[in-house]
Amino acid sequence: EADIYQTPRYLVIGTGKKITLECSQTMGHDKMYWYQQDPGMELHLIHYSYGVNSTEKGDLSSESTVSRIRTEHFPLTLESARPSHTSQYLCASSGLGTAIWGGYTFGSGTRLTVV
Amino acid sequence: SQQGEEDPQALSIQEGENATMNCSYKTSINNLQWYRQNSGRGLVHLILIRSNEREKHSGRLRVTLDTSKKSSSLLITASRAADTASYFCATDGGGGSEKLVFGKGTKLTVNP
Numbered sequence: 693e694a695d696i697y698q699t700p701r702y703l704v705i706g707t708g709k710k711i712t713l714e715c716s717q718t719m720g721h722d723k724m725y726w727y728q729q730d731p732g733m734e735l736h737l738i739h740y741s742y743g744v745n746s747t748e749k750g751d752l753s754s755e756s757t758v759s760r761i762r763t764e765h766f767p768l769t770l771e772s773a774r775p776s777h778t779s780q781y782l783c784a785s786s787g788l789g790t791a792i793w794g795g796y797t798f799g800s801g802t803r804l805t806v807v
Numbered sequence: 808s809q810q811g812e813e814d815p816q817a818l819s820i821q822e823g824e825n826a827t828m829n830c831s832y833k834t835s836i837n838n839l840q841w842y843r844q845n846s847g848r849g850l851v852h853l854i855l856i857r858s859n860e861r862e863k864h865s866g867r868l869r870v871t872l873d874t875s876k877k878s879s880s881l882l883i884t885a886s887r888a889a890d891t892a893s894y895f896c897a898t899d900g901g902g903g904s905e906k907l908v909f910g911k912g913t914k915l916t917v918n919p
Contacts, residue, residue, distance in 0.1 A: 698849075723905060735850075735895070735909040742905075750906070782849055786905065795840050795852035796907060803847065 695719070698783050698799035705773050705806055713768045713802045715783035724766040725796065727782040728752060735782065741766055773806045780804070813896055813913040821918050826883040828913040830896030831876075837899050839872055839879045840907065844893045853894075854881075886917045 696717040705711055715724065722743045727735040727750075737750030741760040755777070756770050766785075770777055780803045784796040814829045830839070838857045842850040856863045856872045856879065863870045869882040883890055893914045897907040 725906070727909075732893075732912075732914070734911040737906060737908070740906060751908075780847070784850075795842075795855055796850070798842075798849035798851070800849045801847070 696783060696785050696797050696799040698781075698802050700802060701800065702803050703805070705804070707772075707774055707806055709773050711770050711773055711804070713781050713783075713804070715766045715768070715799055716764050717766075717785045717797070717799075718764065719785060719787060719797065720763065721785035721787040721797070722763065723786045724760065725784045725786075726750070726756075726758060726766070726768050727784065728754065729780045729782055729801075731780070739768065773804075775806045778804060778806050813894070813910045815913060816911065817914045817916070819916040819918065820886055822886060822888055824886055824917075826886050826890070826915055826917070828881045828894050828915070830879045830881070830910055832879075832896070832898045832910075833877065834898075834900055836874075839870075840897045841868075841870060841879075841881050842895045842897060842909075844895065844912070846892070850895065883915075886915075888917050888919045890917045891915060 699714045724741045726739040728738050729735045736752035738752050738754040739758040741747045747758050756768050758768050780801050782801045783799040786796050812831050840855045841853045844850045854865045856870045867884045872879045893912040895909050895912040897909045
């Protein structure tokens with residue numbers, strides 16, 4: 693079944709640690725996105741990619757980085773986690789034209805807590 | 808910058824009642840979309856309405872769009888406890904942009 697997967701689902705990590713949040717999709721979508729969402733709040737776009745080897749920063753400044761080496765994989769990395777990075781991170785994807793005419797498909801999210 | 812803003816921020820109703828949520832936006836759009844988010848989960852796409860459409864139905868959902876007022880409404884009829892969730896509107900920026908901008912959402916509680 694075509695889907696989008698995020699791991700881990702929950703992560704508690706100490707300050708200063710390097711972490712990578714995984715996002716993979718099996719739909720062959722060329723466009724992928726990372727949003728950051730605090731509880732009960734709006735989503736903020738932090739990174740997006742329109743294809744392999746293409747990544748851009750979103751509207752919200754983020755200390756994280758992303759890579760897109762394979763179509764299906766769009767990991768997000770924090771080199772040195774801080775308590776201010778505590779949030780929920782949502783990955784989404786869309787295919788040709790579907791962002792405009794069909795909508796995004798979202799993963800279940802990773803809830804990150806930095807202590 | 809904030810594109811879509813939902814109103815009200817929170818809504819509590821009884822099962823069987825209708826729930827109406829509103830969304831306002833600022834720039835021109837190609838389409839407006841509504842998403843649902845259960846607590847702590849990802850978003851699920853509900854319905855999309857194009858800028859040249861005024862009303863669209865999907866099951867118990869009815870969406871209207873008024874581009875002159877830059878506003879949209881989502882009506883859920885005959886609500887159920889399972890409809891309890893947050894609902895977000897999302898807009899593209901027009902001009903072929905495929906980056907969606909989400910509002911702050913309306914938290915709907917349907918009491919059994």
